[in-house]
Amino acid sequence: MANAAKYRSYSQFEELLHNFYSLSQTARIYSDTHTLVTDGIEKFSIAINSCMVNESLTFKISNDQLFVDDEKLPYNRTTKNLFDNIISYFDARGLEGVRLLEAVKHASAKEILAFMRLLDSSGQKPEPLIWLINGLTVENIKWVELIRKSEILQGDWESSYKDKAERRERALRDYTYAKASIEEVAQKIKDRKREVGIRKTVRVVQDIVTNLIEDDEVYSAISTLRVFDDYTFTHSVNVAMLSMCIGRRINLSRRNLVNLGICALFHDLGKIEIPYEVLHKKDELDASELRLIEEHSLYSARLLLILKASPDSKARILVPMFEHHLKYDLSGYPRTDWKNPLTLFGKIISTADKYDTLTSSRSYRKSLLSPDRALGYMFDRAGRDFDPTIIKVFINILGVYPVGTLLKIDTGELALVVSSPSREFSKRPFVCTLEKEAHGTYKKKEIVNLDERDTETGNYVREIVETYHPSILGIQPVKYIFSS
Numbered sequence: 439m440a441n442a443a444k445y446r447s448y449s450q451f452e453e454l455l456h457n458f459y460s461l462s463q464t465a466r467i468y469s470d471t472h473t474l475v476t477d478g479i480e481k482f483s484i485a486i487n488s489c490m491v492n493e494s495l496t497f498k499i500s501n502d503q504l505f506v507d508d509e510k511l512p513y514n515r516t517t518k519n520l521f522d523n524i525i526s527y528f529d530a531r532g533l534e535g536v537r538l539l540e541a542v543k544h545a546s547a548k549e550i551l552a553f554m555r556l557l558d559s560s561g562q563k564p565e566p567l568i569w570l571i572n573g574l575t576v577e578n579i580k581w582v583e584l585i586r587k588s589e590i591l592q593g594d595w596e597s598s599y600k601d602k603a604e605r606r607e608r609a610l611r612d613y614t615y616a617k618a619s620i621e622e623v624a625q626k627i628k629d630r631k632r633e634v635g636i637r638k639t640v641r642v643v644q645d646i647v648t649n650l651i652e653d654d655e656v657y658s659a660i661s662t663l664r665v666f667d668d669y670t671f672t673h674s675v676n677v678a679m680l681s682m683c684i685g686r687r688i689n690l691s692r693r694n695l696v697n698l699g700i701c702a703l704f705h706d707l708g709k710i711e712i713p714y715e716v717l718h719k720k721d722e723l724d725a726s727e728l729r730l731i732e733e734h735s736l737y738s739a740r741l742l743l744i745l746k747a748s749p750d751s752k753a754r755i756l757v758p759m760f761e762h763h764l765k766y767d768l769s770g771y772p773r774t775d776w777k778n779p780l781t782l783f784g785k786i787i788s789t790a791d792k793y794d795t796l797t798s799s800r801s802y803r804k805s806l807l808s809p810d811r812a813l814g815y816m817f818d819r820a821g822r823d824f825d826p827t828i829i830k831v832f833i834n835i836l837g838v839y840p841v842g843t844l845l846k847i848d849t850g851e852l853a854l855v856v857s858s859p860s861r862e863f864s865k866r867p868f869v870c871t872l873e874k875e876a877h878g879t880y881k882k883k884e885i886v887n888l889d890e891r892d893t894e895t896g897n898y899v900r901e902i903v904e905t906y907h908p909s910i911l912g913i914q915p916v917k918y919i920f921s922s
Contacts, residue, residue: 499535
């Protein structure tokens, strides 16, 4: 933690933000003398005094994360709703945050209430920032500074992006270990070993869950890794990563996240029973070959039985492995007479599986959907093919333009999405622009925020013209996303 944070804790920061947001809501509804308002002002003032150790106290949004005095606060199941509400609240007012100066310690309850009501009312004005600045001037409130969106400099985000280097390297290691573990299990099954242990795989998934809880954005980004010659195993890891990201966002327990990850990692294990020439056939499959492919879910469930794990562990992941090609309305395959809805794990894995399939380059596929169009395709089928709630959560994770989407910009530039805001109110991503080299490859140029506006006109500096799948230019997104 930063030096100032030695005197403060994350719980104090969270208490400050909770009191700030709570006061903003009660001040909107109740009169000046209402107990909820007066108590709220007192609690907010106490929180300010306990957190302010320098001459100011800043809380702001940067790269879709909340910071207090440059300390990033952990986004988890207990803070999720509060943080999302505050980020949305600031966004509606064109703000990245506020900076409270030392004089706030001497501000009266009347002044604090006036500030909160001005801030709240600004959200309903056509030009919220201008209206708010004028209001602060009229009320003679000088102990607050507004941090506008334009004040979060490009370099600030680039610095944050580079600070993630260690976590990106850790995610790559986790990815490599997960892929190696599923390959090892598959090889042992092929070698007809009687009982195949999965202890190593369980440890790998447990490590991933630990790291993913800290930063799930990195793990959703790494799922853009595509290796055509090794599709089965990279696909399995991608689906596991995406499934655990969904599970994390819907607040599954750590134990359930591990079970979900193991289930997703093994979901296509049955494909090792299908002849290579059928699995990788470039032409259209005949009826008998199609039946073989459609039985792989059943093969996966059957192979689970020879894995060395407790009966309880097997029971938790058996049915979802069987279900992952069944649709929300129970159509799909294998064909069953089931009337009960799919399990939660089954719905999550089928969503992640379909997305990775739609966005993966395969030899038999004539055309490819860009990641944003793949999400659109799936959203259109919510309620029929996919659970509507899971789809909304999934899109919220990946953003409107998922990491790895190739963009054509109206400036003539090509750009690759490297960080896509994951909350509904933010739609314009950070990208790295690409420059074509002499031998036909592309090199990474600069990081650009597509949310940047012209200070005079208010228009966006860059507009998206078209989206593509990165494979059309032979681009492996991870190479650019995970490089500094």
